[in-house]
Amino acid sequence: MNIASNIQKLWVFLMLCSVFSCDRTDWNENFKESSKSPFGTYIVYEEAEALFDSEVLSLDQNIYDYLFEEMHEDHFGNYICIKSDAEKLNTDGINYLLTYIERGNHALLSLNNFPPHLKDTLGITTTNLDFYEYTPVALKALDGRLQLKDEAFNTQTYTYDRNIRRHYFETYNSNTSVVLGTVEVDGEQKPNFLKIYYGEGTILLHATPIVFTNFNLLNGREAYAAHVLSYLPDNPIVWDPQIKSSQYSETPEKPQDSMFVFFLKHPSLTWFLMVSLFGLLLFMLFNARRKQRAIPIIKPLENSTVAFAQTISNLYLKEADHKNLVDKKITYFLEKVREQYLINTSNLNREFIETLALKSNNDFTSTKYLINTIIALNKKTECTDVELLVLNNMIDKFFKT
Template sequence: MIFFINIKKYLPFLVLFSLISCNKTDWRENFKEVNKSPFGTFIVFNEAEDLFSTNDVHYLKENIYDYLFYHVESDDYVNYICIKSSAYKLDVEGLTYLLNQVKLGSTAFLSLNYFSEHLKDSLQFTTKNLDEDIYSPEELKKLNGTLYLENKDFKNQPFLYDRNIRKNYFDRIDKENTVVLGTIDVDGIKQPNFIKIHHGDGAVFLHTNPVVFTNYNMLNGRENYVENLFSYIPSGDILWDSQIKSSMFTNRDNDKKDSIFKFFLGHPSLTWFLFVSLFGLLLFMLFNARRKQRAVPIIKPLQNSTVEFAHTIANLYLKEADHKNLVDKKITYFLEKIRDKYLIDTNNLNSQFIEKLALKSNNDLASTKYLINTIIALNKKTECTDVELMVLNNMIEKFFKK
C-alpha cells in the first residue's frame, strides 16, 4: 500500500513556524488533531482520508469501547489508530474489548510515549524510556534521534529527527508472536521502537515515538517515514481515535471516589447541617436581593495615547520590515513641514529650490543639496534598506536643528 501526503497545501504552516518567534509558539506536545501548533497532529489527521483512500475513515467522537459495543459486530474487521502521548481514556475494560476485536481479525495501531501496564501484560512486552524525566520544551528540543525501518526496501536508510525524539524503545518482547518493523539508534545500538504483535487472527502495531506524526515533522520533509508506517495497516475501515471522551460504561474510577455531597448524605447529622445551610443561604439571598444604591462609578479622564499609538505603528512597520513605506512617509512629512514653515513650493526640487531652502532654513548649501538629492534618489527606488532609512532620518533631524 502506497500513500502520498500532499504537503504543499500545508506550506503556510511552515512559513508561520519560521516567522513566529519561539516565545510565541506553543512548542508543547499536545497531539491534538485540531491543533495547528508544531506538535499537534492537524496535518496527518486531515490527510487520513487521502492516506487511506481505499478505506472509510471514521473519526471517533465517542470512546472506542462504546463505539465497538454499539456499532461493530463480532465479524466486522476494522483498523484502530491512536496517536497520543498516553491513551489514558482507553481503560482496562476498553482495552480488553479492543484486543478481543483484534483477536477476531481486526488491527490496532498505537503510537504512544507511555503504554498502560494492562496492555504490556496482555501482549507481553516492556518498554524503557531513557528520557522519561524530560518534559519541558527547552529540554526536549535537544533530543535528536535516528530511526530506521526493517523492511528490505528501507533497511539501513536513516530517518533523521532534530528534536523531541526520546530514547524510548521496547525492552522485552515475545519473540514468538512479535516482529520488529523499526528501530531507534540508542547510543550506537539499534533498539526496537516499532513492532507488530500477532494477536489471534489480527495484529497490534506499537510505536514508541508519536512525535513523528506531528505537524512539525510533516512540514520538515519527514512525511515519508509516516507513510511507510501506515503502509503496514491492511485494507479496511479506519477508526481514528482522537480520545475525546471517556466511556459511559467502563470509566468507573470517578464513581469509586465518594464526592463530598455523598459523604454528607451518608451521615444524618451532616445531612441536616447541609440542608439547614442551603435553606439559610436561600433566605439570605431572598432578603438581600432588595434594590440597593448603586456604587457611583469612577470615570477616569481620557488619556493621551498619541505616543503609545505612534510606538505601536512604528513597531508594526518595524516588524513588517517595510522600510520603503517608512522612507516615503518621512519624505512626505519633511516636504509638508517645508511648505508650512518656510512657505516654499516643493513641486520642483531643483537648484533654485535648494538655494531658497538653504537660505530660509539657515543651513549650508552643500548639506541641503545632499539632503534633497538623497530624497530624490530614495523616491525612485522600489525598496529601501534599514540603513538608508536611518541615514535619511538623521539627515532630516539635523536639518531642522538649525
C-alpha cells in the same frame, strides 16, 4: 502510500498561517488532530483518508462505548491512536479492543507511555530513559535516528533533531512479535516498532509518536511516517482522539488509596489511630464484666403481610413513582440472574448478553432487547407507567421461557 504532494500543499498553507499569525509558536506536545502547531497531528489526520483510500471515523466517544453500542459482528477495520498517553483506554477498553483485533481487525498505537494492562496482556516491557523530560527546552536537545527493518526501505536512517525520546521495547514475545523498526540508544539499535500477531489480527506498537506531528511531516521526514502507516491494510479507519472517558466501563482509571493507607502515610495520624485503638481496647476490657439484663416480654408476631402489601401498593399508586418501581424491577432481575444463572452482572456488554441468552434458553435478539431496555431506563430520571408495564412484561416473559 505517497503523501509528498499533499504534504507540500499543507506546507504552503501552514506557512501562510504562521506568517499572518500574531501568536508565538507553541512547542508543547499536544498531539491534537485539530492543532496546526508544530507538535499537533493535523496533517496526518487530514491525510489519513487519502493514505488508506478509505473512510476515516473520528471517535466522539470512548472506544469501549463505540464497540459496545454498535455491537459490530465482524470488522471495523483499522484502529489508530497517536498520543503521548492513552489515558482514556482503560482495562475494559483494552480487553474489548483486543477481542475485536482477535477477530481479524488491526490497530496502530503510537504512544510515549503504553497502558500497563496492555503491556501485561501482550507480554511486553518498555524502557523510557527520558520519561521525566517534558519541557520544550529539555525535549529540544533530544535528537535521534530511526530505522525500519524492512528491506523494501533499504534500511535507511531517518534523523530527527529534537523531541526524540529514548523509548523502546525492552522485552517481547518473539514467537508472536516481529521487530519492524529501531531507535538508536547510546550507539545500539533498540526496537521501537513492533508488529504483534493477535488471533486473526495484528497490533502495531510504535514508541515514537512525535514522528507523526506537523513539524516532522513538514521538514522532509514524511517518508518514515508513511512507511510506518503502510503496515496497516487499506481498510476503514477508526481514529481515536482520546477525548472522552467511558460511560459504561466500571474500571477506575486511577486507583484510590484507602483511608487506612492515608492514615499510615502521616505520622501524626498514625499515632492518633494507635491511641484510639488502645483506648478502645481498654474500654472493652473494663466493661467486659457480665451484666444482668431485664427479660423482655415478647409478644407473638401478627401476620400483617397482606395489610403491609396493600399499604405499600397504595403508597406507590398515590405517589406515581414509576421510576422507583422500575429501579426495583431492574435490581430484582439482576439479582435473580446472579442467583439462578451464576453470571456476573457488573458489565452488561455483548459477552454478558450472549452468556445470559445461552444459559436462560432465550434467543439472543430478545435478550439483547431486554438488556438494552434496562440500560436505557437506568439512564432516565423519570419513567412512565407504560415503560414500567413493558419492562415488567419483558422480565416475566424472560423467566417463563
